[in-house]
Amino acid sequence: MDYLKKAYCMNKTVRIFSCITTDMVSHYQKLFNMWPSSTIAFGKTLTISAIMGCTYKSGERLNIFVKGDGPIGKITVEATFGNVRGYMENPGVYLENNNGGINITKAVGAGEIEVIKDLNMREPFSSSSEIIEGDISNDFTYYFTKSEQIPSSVGLGVSLNTDSTVKASGGFLIQIMPGCKDEYITELEKNLKELKPITQMIDEGYSPEDIINEITKGDYELLDEIELHHNCNCSKERFKKGLKSLGKTTLEEILNEDKKVDIKCNFCNTNYHFDEDELKEIILEM
Ligand SMILES: [Zn+2]
Structure with a gap:
């Protein structure tokens, strides 16, 4: 430790x-x-x-x-x-x-x-x-x-x-x-x-x-x-906020073209996947 x-x-x-x-x-x-x-x-x-x-x-x-x-x-x-x-x-x-x-x-x-x-x-x-x-x-x-x-x-x-x-x-x-x-x-x-x-x-x-x-x-x-610890405090919720900050137009483009998005946390390599339904939901929330 x-x-x-x-x-x-x-x-x-x-x-x-x-x-x-x-x-x-x-x-x-x-x-x-x-x-x-x-x-x-x-x-x-x-x-x-x-x-x-x-x-x-x-x-x-x-x-x-x-x-x-x-x-x-x-x-x-x-x-x-x-x-x-x-x-x-x-x-x-x-x-x-x-x-x-x-x-x-x-x-x-x-x-x-x-x-x-x-x-x-x-x-x-x-x-x-x-x-x-x-x-x-x-x-x-x-x-x-x-x-x-x-x-x-x-x-x-x-x-x-x-x-x-x-x-x-x-x-x-x-x-x-x-x-x-x-x-x-x-x-x-x-x-x-x-x-x-x-x-x-x-x-x-x-x-x-x-x-x-x-x-x-x-x-x-x-x-x-x-x-001393080396914990990463990333979460899907946090990356969802990051996605929202891209703006509605960009997210709609992603939704139409790729139908999904994967984001990797730089600090811990965890991959966060957002599928078509999740993307739609995020856009609706905006
Ligand atoms: Zn992380």
């Missing part, structure tokens, strides 16, 4: 979120038949999105896009408190580094990260930042620091088995809160320099608490534990 742990350190002026997302990344890898570069880029994006969802209140929604010009194309993730769902443009990408490792920076390419926040206000907020590296971790570190003005550090890792299936996935987000003393920041920076690479920790089976322990050298105060 995937879950997240939240903790404070440095006299409550630094907050840390750490999570394991192995189940959800495996789920999506199988669902969309993702190749190695695609799996890692998507898995990292899904993980940071799951963390970001937990930094907001229940009922608030984030839409997170990684829009690079590399072969994997756009990654789309929707995150709420404790739940994420997502998909990517091209799941079939496998690029190798010169040393034989799996490349994701070229696979992601250059472009921007965009986050649209629906915080139940009148208008959703949108913020964005440049993709500076394409490794996702440093790109989100840059996003938080530049777009949200919160000095942060992001570490994300996806480790694959020799047959390319997901072995483990997870990561952390560290955020410096207002009032944090310089000496705390110096200490934290020192810890981060000495920190094992996150992919190695994930690969070695570290739990969220193990990761927090490693970052803080044991000096932390645990807060909440939050279960």
Whole structure:
């Protein structure tokens, strides 16, 4: 079961979120038949999105896009408190580094990260930042620091088995809160320099608490534990609304020409079929 742990350190002026997302990344890898570069880029994006969802209140929604010009194309993730769902443009990408490792920076390419926040206000907020590296971790570190003005550090890792299936996935987000003393920041920076690479920790089976322990050298105060899920909330009713938004004329054309319509949910691959009678009924309701 995937879950997240939240903790404070440095006299409550630094907050840390750490999570394991192995189940959800495996789920999506199988669902969309993702190749190695695609799996890692998507898995990292899904993980940071799951963390970001937990930094907001229940009922608030984030839409997170990684829009690079590399072969994997756009990654789309929707995150709420404790739940994420997502998909990517091209799941079939496998690029190798010169040393034989799996490349994701070229696979992601250059472009921007965009986050649209629906915080139940009148208008959703949108913020964005440049993709500076394409490794996702440093790109989100840059996003938080530049777009949200919160000095942060992001570490994300996806480790694959020799047959390319997901072995483990997870990561952390560290955020410096207002009032944090310089000496705390110096200490934290020192810890981060000495920190094992996150992919190695994930690969070695570290739990969220193990990761927090490693970052803080044991000096932390645990807060909440939050279960993480990857449920899709699509329904036939929702797609029916979408059909209605096409307008009566278009629906009548579909009815006359095809006598049916099939719509697939991008997030979970579920197919929704509307037959002739259902289409007629929808048009009547309009
Ligand atoms: Zn769905």
